[in-house]
Each structure stands twice: as structure tokens, then as C-alpha cells.
Amino acid sequence: MINYYHQRIEETEKNIEYLQRRDNYLSMGRLLGFVLLVISLIISISTLKLIPGAVTVLLAIGFVQVVLIHLKNHANLTRENTRKGLLTNEIRGINLEGNNYYSGAAFRDPNHDYTLDMDIFGEKGLFHYINRCATGVGNKALAGWLSDEPTLNTILVRQQAVKELAKKKSWCENLRVELYERRIKDFDAEHLPEIKKTLPPPHNIKIWITASFSILAITLSAIIFAGINASLLLLPVFFNYFFNARMNRFTSTIKIQLEGREKTLIDYHYMLTTLEAEEFSAPYLKNLQEDLLLEKNNATTAIAYLQGLSKKLDYSLNMIVGAILNYFFIWDILTCIKISAWFDKYASKTHLWFEVAGKLEALISLANLENNHPQWNYPEFAENKFELSGKEMGHPLIAEKERVSNSFQWAEGSFITIVTGSNMAGKSTFLRTLGVNIILAQAGAPVCAGKLHISLFRIMTYLTITDSLSENTSTFYREILRLKKILESVREDNNVLLLLDELLRGTNSADKAKGSMAITRELINYKVPAVIATHNLELAEMQKSYPQEITNYYFDIIIDDNNKMKFDYKLKTGVCNTFNASLLLKEIGIDIER
Template sequence: MTRRDAKLRALERHIARLDRRISRLRYRSHLLSYARLLVFVAGVFVTFVAFAVNLNAGWLTLVGSIAVFSGVVYYHRHLERWITRFTIWHDLKVAHFARMTLDWAHLPMALSMPAETDHPFEIDLDLTDEFSLHHLLDTAVAYEGSTRLRDWLLHPLEDHSAIMERQALVRELTPLVTFRDKLSLSARLAARRANRRWRAESVRAWLDKPSNLTGLRPILIVLAGLSAVNITLFILNAAGILPAYWLATFLIYLAVSGTRARDFGTLFADATALQETLRQIQTVFSHLETYHYGQNTRLRALCAPFLGADRPSNQLRRVARIVSAASLQANPFLWGFLNAAIPWDLSFTYLLGRYRQTLSQQLPNWLERWFELEALCALANFADLHPHYTFPQIEPPDAPFVWHSEGLGHPLIPAEQKVCNDFDIAQVGAVALITGSNMAGKSSFLRTVGVNLILAYTGAPVNATRLQVSLLRVYTSIKVSDSLADGFSYFYAEVRRLKALLAALEAAHPIPLFFLIDEIFRGTNNRERLTGSQAYIRALVGKHGVGIISTHDLELVKLADDQPMIRNYHFEDHVVDGRMTFDYRLRTGPSTTTNALQIMQLEGLPVGEH
């Protein structure tokens, strides 16, 4: 049994256990629903009978019935919370299984953002949107965590030490399955309350909101003094000792309060909007605070802001208490009485403003660490679910150029269909020219190489048994398309793309360019395509870069005769029992066969004499 198969079976067993537990809990919850009704009806009946017998017995029975009913309700709600937690845990494990088997239907919805049409490789390598590498990797619950991972894929690191540091963090996180899943569970509970992917925009908007505390403290002191005088005079008046002098001081109190009414006019709206958001992130931060990090020194360093003396959960609990007090505006009678007696709203407006100043310095850092951790956990989860993948060896900038790969495969191709290949590039300035028939695997191989390079420079494991590579920038020309909106034909769009690629190759940059070009100049006639392709490939050879070009033009393989830095490779096909078959194995040397006419003939199209 392979390590992948063992992982799949372990997940299947875990999912089955969770299914059984959830079923038992739901059955118990179903029984409790009837028990609540029974306890309520019985309590009403017994209380009615007790009041008919004796008043004191009636009151005791009423209190007892309410206590029993409240206990049953509390336990039922507690049970429902456990059902929610186990259901989320179950969904997490199902998603893990789906990531291993590429079952896209059981993955969470992909982050939808428009692709950058001029990006060097985003569209060509299927990095974003549905059924993409980002969709496969993305376990982040926070919107900002998901976009952080997306940004890492679209803008790989170019600093060797930064890559190795991130890779070390991902290695450290990989075996910490419970830590990652509990972090995701806490975040999903938050997102479940919000009924969407969690976003920090409401918190940031609150932090960025202007706070006018200038002069508020003296006013608050004056109002507190007036409040004390009012209460004293009111008590003395009620006792018949003094006339109603408190009416005069009360009017002064109201006048002074009115001068700062604008400061607490939106207090209730701000407080209620913020309260639930703080509750949500508090569960996430509590997990990071209480986790035992042990020997995981890099993870501990990343989470250091959560481990200080004044921990986030303590700060957020203080804010939550202030918010709860401020939210009394929802009860107009109690709110009116308190504000008439003491400067209630103004006091909590001041306290909330003070804490906002404190949190504006700390909360952004806590959120950034959480988002960073979510992106890292996505890469670590990818490594954990694919134990047969390996972490690449990235060579430092001062080391000789190297590109050596063994067992290179594409992570978005199902394991049952995947064929892995070895591939090497000898030196900077070299070009690999791949020929082969339609559907033989040329384009897929280009994407395989590109995707694994992006994973390597992101700090993730690669779909290979070994990958040793120098630092490279990536630029591709694979999925070129015309643009009706811009009035570009297919050929003109391809020319523009290849021009941008050549400019990137010739730009002064310390890191060589790695380029991938599929079917060069396919948008024009055969004669001009051949002439243009020969000239363009010659322009690439010997420059500050390396790359792979796939083509149907067998005439191009002759370029290797007078260009020693060009090396030919090919994929083969065979016709077996009237069907085209491919083994998707990369072989050295040029292709000796074509299959376009064979495919046409097999599909019943006329092909003429050949």
C-alpha cells in the first residue's frame, strides 16, 4: 500500500466515525425536542395544580419547573453546538479527501476574482478561479487568508532565504494536523455566524473611523460631578429635607450632555455591528494563545503576538464588555433612566475610543499573523495530503545553474491518469524543443513544469520525487486568445504576448527567465509560421533565460543542428485496434510521426490520398 492510499483509507475511517457520532447526536437532539415539550407541558400542569392546593407550593413549583425547563433547554443548545462543531469537522475531513481525489464538487467554493490578463503566467498555468491550483490548495476561511495565498502563487518569492524560511515553516506545520484543523474549525464557526467567508473589512473600518476624544475627558468629569450632585439633591428632596433643587442641576446636566451628543450618536450602531465580529475572531485568537507549541520554534515565533502578557483575547473581552454596555440603547426605558442619572453613553464612548486607539496598533498585526498562518496552513495541508510529494531543493543565487527533476507530475491530474517524467536543463541560455502529435501531452507537460516551479518558489512541496532548481522568473505563452473587446485577432494577441516575453527575457534582471511557449505562431500560415518561429527561437537561445517550446512543426527540430543549446524532445502516439493511444512519456530526440490525418480518419472525415 502506498503512502497516498494509506492516507486515503485513514481519512475514510475518520469520516465514517464522524458520520456515526453525528447521527447519534442528532438522534439525541431529536429526543430532546420532545422532552422539552413534555417538560413544558408537565411544568404548566403541575404548577397549576400546586397553585390550586397552596400558594407557597405553587410558587415553589413554578420556580422548580422553570429551572428544570431551563436546564433541558441549556443542555439541548449545548448538544446543538456539538452537532455544529462535529459537522464542520466532518466537512473539513471530506474536503481533505476531495483534495486528494480531485473531487471538485466536494470542495468549498473557489475564490472568485478577475484574472490579470497581462500576468506572466496566471491564466496559462490555471492558478486561479475554479478547478485551479489555488482552488485545490485553499483551506483559508478568511477572505484575506485566501487572497494572501493567491498573491503568493501569482507573485512567487525571488529571494532564496525567504523561500527557504517559508519552506521551513511549511515543513514544521505539515505534521500538525490537529493544530491546523482546529484553527480552521474556529474560523469556520466564525464564518458560519457571518454566513459567508469571514472578512476583516468591518473591523478595519471601525479602527479607521475618526475618533474625537479631544476635550471629552474634562466634559466627562464635569458630568460625573453634576450626576453625583443631582442624585444627592434628589435623595434629599425625596426625604423632604430640601426643595427640588435637583431640577436646576439636572437641566445643567442635560445642557452639558447635549454639547457632546454627536460623540455618542452612533454608539449603538457601532457597538452592535462590532460585537459579533469581535466574538468571532476571539475564538480564533484563543486557539492560537492556548496551543502548546513545544519545539515548533518557527510557529511559536510567528504566533508571538498572541503569547504576550496582554493577550488578544483579554483585550477583546474588555472591548466586548464595553460594547455590551453600550448596546443598552436597545432597551429605551433602561437606557433613558441610566443616561438621566449618569453619563452612561458618554462614558462608554470615551472608553471605546480609548480601546480603539489601543487596538488600532495591535489588531492589524494580529489579523495579519492569522492571515499569514492561514496561507501557510494551506501549503502545509497540501504537503500532508500528498506524502509522496517532495520539497524542492532551491539553489542559492551564487551556486551554478541547475535544473534537475525526477518523477515530475501535475497536481491537477488525477493520480490514476497521471504519468510522471524526468527532465533536465543543462545551462542558462538553453532551449528544449518538444515535438509530438496532437493530444500526446506537450501542453500538459509545459503546465506541469510551470506549476511545479510556482509551487517550489511559494515554499510548497512539488509533485516530483526530486526537484533541484535555481531561482528563475516564470513567463508563459500557452492559452493565447483573441479579444473582441480590444479588437485583437488571435495572431496579433500571440505576437503581443511573445513580444512581452522577449522583453522580459532581455530585461536587466539578476534572475534568469524561465519561459514556456506552446505551439508558437499557430495563428498564421505554415510558411510564415516556420520562418517566424525559426527567427524567434534563435532570438531566445543564449540569452539570460531557459525554456521549453512545444510545436507541431517538425522542420523546427533542425535548429538543433547548428544551435548546440537547443535540445529536442518528443512524445509518441500509436494506433491500436483503430484507436489512438498515448503513453505521455517524454523522450529525447525529435518526433518522427504525426497524427492529424489519423485522427481525422478515425472520426470519419475525408483525408484524401496520403
């Protein structure tokens, strides 16, 4: 895939080179056209003859055309530079060298079932690796998919949509370029309905509007037909002045709400129009298009109408034009009434429109993941519980050259896996590999595995437990709190997959062994599937008492003739018998055998 991006970058650079040359020519053309226009204008004014005047008009028309062409060319040049940046970003992303898109740091939640332990959010986390969303609603949608519990049907229809979008590389690329260039600042949909609350009762407004236009009509008739002095026009001016003053709070509220948001409306309008115009076969994508349909028109038409009303308000920003429009024709009041009616009619639907935009971006992010990793595969989901098997599973955030993939399968009837191994042998990474691939699977994305066959699980983890000075809690007490939450959850619902790393690490070895075994027995009693990484061999010995329920795996180390450790990071069946704490201590000058 990297070769594809290099090829696209070369094509884009050729376009940039052409557009840059054209931009230079057009800049010189604008300068020359301006000079000629000024000279021609001077000649035509000094001579007051027809031919110089006609030439000046033609030059003015030509100059305007050159300016418009130059602006369009410059926009295309900017777009192609953005495209080159995004294509370069894809190469960096595949090589795990970073991502220009948002890291999702705001979505970090230390109390979530798994996102903190699985490094989902934050710099160089899974979200950051996948994310290609330029809007807040897109980031929110993708974050939700990586942290929520979907239904099986939701996962499957997302998969179909992702697969279809992955085939529309150019369409997705063009949309991403436009959105990244625009960097949409999200329209605050939550506050849209509040605007209409400042509007006085409709009958009040109708009376004032009727009075305003009646006074204007009577005044104009009196001046035109009765020959009354034109100073009578001050009557509608004074009336409308007081009317505008009375409605100032109403019009100001709407202007403040719309201030700076016209560009946002244009950006969303572009995005939703692009979605509406494309043909899709995946039901999920078709449903997104249907969500934009209204009774008589569609969302994009409604947004375009509001955008037009917003522009009408801008007309009155000019002091002279604004005075004429407002003191004769109550322009702002009428426009704001129409905007209020728009909010009254559509405010409840805007959430859905923005959600559609967000879901589309999230799907494009997952489709981009598929295109960047064609060797990855989509998971298969089992209808029954306790299905978990994978072939050549790897962690997506480990570089492919360094990644060691492992296969894993629960034996028939087994649902507890004990993973033993020495320090740094790969136990914790294996737990994260399992967790991250299941999270990807349940988001509707391809997984970093040759094959993955799983039941639908709620994931809960126990990996990163630390003390808290702000909460005045020790590591062990925080472990207890975490275990309490886990056990309360599994007692209510055993369709939870637990990924547990070194239970009760904050206490002494004897209590740790007894406590870990008691917790494991509790999980067996409630038939809760779990993968438990541990140094505790007594935990692995439980397989003798529960041969059907427990399966043992381990990660091994090789110690060469020079007492140097070598790790192969390969998962094997059985129990680890080689540990390396003494060797690691020896490397820092501590010999435990002295």
C-alpha cells in the same frame, strides 16, 4: 489517505448518533420541565404557600440548566455534522470531484505572469484544489503565495511550518471545523482608524463629562440631604439629553462601524486564541505567535476587551434600560470614548493580527495537501541559476489513475529546451506540469513529483493567447504584446523561467518559423531559461547551431495497423518525427491527400 477519512467519518457518525439521541431526550426533558414549571407556578400562585414556591424556584433552576445543556449539545451536534461534511469533502477533493471551499475566481488576473495560463484560480483550478480557508484573509494569503515571488528563506520557513502542521492533524481539523462552521465575514480593518476622527478634542469631552457627573452628584445630594423634590432629577436628564444629542454623530459612527461585527470579533478571537495556546517548534509559526504579542498583553486580550465594549453598547438597545443608562450615566458616550481609544491604540496593529489569521489558514491548507498526498515530496532548491530537474513529475489536477509522470533534466550548461510532438501528445500538459509544480514549490508546499530540484525562478508563461473584442485586438497582436512584455522582463532580469507554447500561432507558417527562431536566439543571447513547446521542427534544428544551450525533447504517438493513434504521454530525448494532423482531419471526413 482515503481510508483514514472513511475511518474518521465512521467515528464522527457514531458521535452524531449519540448526540442526536441525547438531543431528542433533552428536547423531551425541556418540554416536560416547562409543563411542570407552569403547573408548579400556577399552584404556588393560587396557594401562596412556601413549599410550592420553593418547588417552583427549583424547577425554574432545573429548567434553565436543561436548556443550557440542550443548547451546548445542539452546538456539538452541529459541529459534528460540519466535521462529517468536511471529511467527506476531503475524499471528494482527493478524487478531483470538487471542493466546498472558495474557488478563488476573484483573484483571476489576465495580465498576471502565469496564473491564467497555469489555471491557478477559478473552478477546479489549483487554488480551488488546495484551498481550505474559511476567511477572506486566509483566501487572500493563499492566493498571494500562489502568485507572488518569495525569497528562498521564506519558502524554507514555510516548508518547516507546513510539515509541523501536517503532523497536527486533529488540531488542524478541529480549527477548520470551527472556522467553516462560523464562516467568518472579514472585519474591515482598513477602516478602523477612521472612527476616532469624528471624536471632538479631548478637553471638550472631559469638560462635558465633568459637568454631567457634577450636575448628577449635586442633584442627588440636594434630594437626599436637603430634601428637595425628586423632580430636580430632570436637570441632569435634560443636560445629558443635549449632551447625547451633541455627541450623536460620534456615537452613531462607532455603532455603525461595529454593527454586526461582534460575531466576527468573537470568531477571530477564537482562532487567534487557539494559535496562541498551541506549542510550535517551526520558526514561522513561532513568529506568528509573536506577532500577536503587545507591550502589556496580547492581541486576543485586546480583541476581547473591544468585544466587551461592543456588548456594553448593546445594553442600551432596550428602550427603558437605554434611557436610564444614557440620560443619567451617559453610558453610550463613555463606552464609545473607550472604543475610540482602543482604535487609536490598536487600529494600526489589526492588519497584522488578521494577516496572522490568514497565514495560519493558508499554512493549514498546504499541510492538508501534504496529508492528502503522502507520496508527494518537498522540493530542493539550488543556489546557482539554471537548475531544473525532476523525477516522475505529474500534474496534480489529473487523476492519479490517469496521470502520466515524466522525468526531466537540463543538461549541464543547457537552459533552453525545445519540446516537439504531434497534436494532443502532451506538450502543453507538460508545460503546465512543470509550471504548477514550481508554483507549489515556491509556495512552500510539497510537489507532485518523486523529486524536484530547482533554482528560484520568476515564472512567465505564453500558453493561452486569444483575441479580444472589447480591446479590438487580434490573436496575433495579443501575442506580440505578450512577447513584448516577456522580452522586456528578461532583458532586465534573466532569472526568469519561460514556459512557451507554440510561438506566433496567429501568423503564417513562414513568418512563424522565422519569428520563433529569432525569439529563441534572443533568449540564448540573454541566457534566459525556457521550455518551448512547438510543432516547428526548424526550431528543434537550432540545437545543431547551439548544442550547449539547447536540448531537444519530444512526445511521440504510435499508429497501429488500423491507422489508430495511441498516446503514451512519455517525454523522450530527441525530436519528434511522427505527426497526426492528417489523421485527425481524416477522422472528421477530410482527406488532405486527395
